[in-house]
Amino acid sequence: MNPVIASITWRGALGRRRAILLFVFPALLLVLTILLSILGGDPRDWISAVVSGLGIGAMIPILALIVGTSVLGVEIEDGNIVHVLTKPVPRHEIVITKLVVASAVTALFGAVPIVLATIIAMPDSFGTAFGLGAAALVGSIVYSALFVMLSALTKRAVPIGLLYILIWENLLGGLAAARGVRALSVRQYTTRIAQELSDLPDINAKVGLGTAVVMSIVFTVFATYLAIRKLRAFTIAGDVTA
Amino acid sequence: MSEIELANVSRWYGNLVAVNDISMRIGPGVTGLLGPNGAGKTTLLSMLAGFLKPSKGKVTVDGEPTWSNLDLYRKIGFVPEREAIFGYLTGWEFVHASARLHKLPNTRASAQAAIELVDLVEASGRKIETYSKGMRQRARVAAALVHRPSVLLLDEPFNGMDPRQRLHLMGVLRRMGEAGHTVLYSSHILEEVERLASVVQVMVTGRLAASGDFRSIRRLMTHRPHVFTVRSSDDRRLAAALVTDGSVAGVTVGADALTVSASDYGAFTRLLPQVARAEKIRLREVQPTDESLESVFSYLVAS
Numbered sequence: 001m002n003p004v005i006a007s008i009t010w011r012g013a014l015g016r017r018r019a020i021l022l023f024v025f026p027a028l029l030l031v032l033t034i035l036l037s038i039l040g041g042d043p044r045d046w047i048s049a050v051v052s053g054l055g056i057g058a059m060i061p062i063l064a065l066i067v068g069t070s071v072l073g074v075e076i077e078d079g080n081i082v083h084v085l086t087k088p089v090p091r092h093e094i095v096i097t098k099l100v101v102a103s104a105v106t107a108l109f110g111a112v113p114i115v116l117a118t119i120i121a122m123p124d125s126f127g128t129a130f131g132l133g134a135a136a137l138v139g140s141i142v143y144s145a146l147f148v149m150l151s152a153l154t155k156r157a158v159p160i161g162l163l164y165i166l167i168w169e170n171l172l173g174g175l176a177a178a179r180g181v182r183a184l185s186v187r188q189y190t191t192r193i194a195q196e197l198s199d200l201p202d203i204n205a206k207v208g209l210g211t212a213v214v215m216s217i218v219f220t221v222f223a224t225y226l227a228i229r230k231l232r233a234f235t236i237a238g239d240v241t242a
Numbered sequence: 243m244s245e246i247e248l249a250n251v252s253r254w255y256g257n258l259v260a261v262n263d264i265s266m267r268i269g270p271g272v273t274g275l276l277g278p279n280g281a282g283k284t285t286l287l288s289m290l291a292g293f294l295k296p297s298k299g300k301v302t303v304d305g306e307p308t309w310s311n312l313d314l315y316r317k318i319g320f321v322p323e324r325e326a327i328f329g330y331l332t333g334w335e336f337v338h339a340s341a342r343l344h345k346l347p348n349t350r351a352s353a354q355a356a357i358e359l360v361d362l363v364e365a366s367g368r369k370i371e372t373y374s375k376g377m378r379q380r381a382r383v384a385a386a387l388v389h390r391p392s393v394l395l396l397d398e399p400f401n402g403m404d405p406r407q408r409l410h411l412m413g414v415l416r417r418m419g420e421a422g423h424t425v426l427y428s429s430h431i432l433e434e435v436e437r438l439a440s441v442v443q444v445m446v447t448g449r450l451a452a453s454g455d456f457r458s459i460r461r462l463m464t465h466r467p468h469v470f471t472v473r474s475s476d477d478r479r480l481a482a483a484l485v486t487d488g489s490v491a492g493v494t495v496g497a498d499a500l501t502v503s504a505s506d507y508g509a510f511t512r513l514l515p516q517v518a519r520a521e522k523i524r525l526r527e528v529q530p531t532d533e534s535l536e537s538v539f540s541y542l543v544a545s
Contacts, residue, residue: 004342008328015330079326083336083385086291087343088315232310236293236322237255237285 002089002097009071009101021066022105025059026113033117043121048202050121051132055114056190060136061169064106064143065161071098072227073151082236091231095148099224102144103137111136131197139190142216146186149223152230173206182206189216243270244304244317244392244424246290251299253285260285262448263299268426272419274439274456275428282448283428284323287397290426291320303393316344319391321382323398323428329371333362333381336370340385356384361410375402383411387418394418396427400434412438467491468507472500473527474518483517499527 036046075081114136118129151157172181182188192205192212246268253261261282277283288294289301292308301308308314328336337356341349357366360380400408419425429435435442442459444452452459474480477500481493489509494501504510518525
């Protein structure tokens with residue numbers, strides 16, 4: 001972890017125009033929770049759909065995509081990364097720092113609102129709220145690792161990330177026969193951990209806890225390794241006249 | 243004091259050869275890497291800065307290979323051609339961050355000295371996104387030399403600078419060269435190299451076309467044949483009159499114009515109107531051809 005890179009990355013992640021989106025999703029989640037709370041009824045009937053379905057299932061991956069692809073990918077694309085790479089800083093330190101910042105920003109705008117929304121809906125359920133927050137934190141880390149890696153490997157990280165979230169996780173992952181797809185779905189890991197750490201009845205993951213924990217670690221480590229490898233071989237090519 | 247060495251270095255991208263078997267040694271002082279766009283200058287500088295692996299040959303600084311050599315950044319400063327910079331930081335924050343990334347003993351003093359060196363003190367508290375192109379370039383230079391590198395590499399550093407800023411940066415680089423730093427910068431503009439570099443390496447289409455003292459290279463450039471297209475009221479008579487003069491190397495009579503090859507540019511341009519007047523021939527068009535920088539460089543390759 002490098003504090004200088006962390007500070008630059010943090011300011012970059014929150015300073016770009018797309019950072020506005022970071023405020024939109026948690027605001028929607030909190031407004032929806034407040035509205036549903038005002039309308040009355042048992043919060044246990046709808047809170048799972050809001051915090052797990054919308055929060056953990058949609059908001060966390062989208063936030064991680066926005067932040068994860070900006071902390072490294074945007075700097076590679078616009079050339080700013082060279083200012084960091086021309087310093088005697090090990091490449092793994094750069095990638096890990098950027099991953100920590102991306103996870104922290106995602107968790108700040110994703111996991112914290114999930115905890116708040118749960119407490120607003122069920123003021124007595126601190127345990128459930130923090131359990132869901134912990135699951136969202138895990139999701140923030142794994143998704144961030146995935147999207148930081150994608151942004152290091154390709155310029156099309158955002159569309160590929162969106163395809164992963166929308167097609168792989170939500171469309172194919174919902175099919176009954178798609179066991180293999182679910183085994184490679186961060187959403188399933190996070191939902192399984194949320195199921196374990198909360199007492200909400202309607203959170204049903206389709207992978208086991210062991211798979212969720214092990215695959216979360218494997219995803220994070222492997223994605224980080226690939227990003228480091230890519231950064232070690234970073235090149236600047238010139239224009240060449242044939 | 244540091245020395246850069248390239249030994250039979252080539253770099254190709256697929257079938258395209260960007261740098262072709264270049265060998266050179268660059269020592270302390272200011273060296274200009276001159277060549278037209280697409281000559282391979284950026285590729286060469288990228289290899290020197292450790293951002294490109296040579297396909298063949300060795301690139302070293304003080305005997306150490308540059309590729310994937312993190313420690314080398316303690317003695318190298320690199321300003322790439324792309325103008326990217328963290329616009330949301332102030333100039334001071336940007337240069338100070340560079341000093342901190344280098345883990346310098348006194349980061350504040352080093353950053354301040356670098357900012358003073360590039361004359362950016364007044365603007366250093368402002369965000370870089372408010373800077374002009376030239377100011378951004380100076381901020382990038384300050385960040386590259388904050389650790390007082392013994393080797394400073396700059397890719398087209400004067401691009402986008404106004405004449406005053408250009409002169410100032412030239413002064414900075416000249417002083418660094420005089421202080422024993424090895425400064426290598428690329429340019430496709432002859433005057434930028436002429437005014438600053440004592441030693442010049444000329445690259446054309448990936449090859450080292452000429453190398454050494456600028457004045458001897460300039461002489462080669464001045465004394466190369468110059469080709470003119472001339473249209474007149476009587477091309478044949480004009481050709482006969484011109485060919486007798488020593489400044490004319492050859493004349494070809496075409497269907498509607500003469501092609502004159504002059505060995506001395508100045509003497510020929512003075513001679514032509516005199517001959518035309520004496521022969522009572524009306525000049526309709528005098529057009530120097532092939533005066534592009536690329537053609538000058540190509541001539542150097544052939545000579």
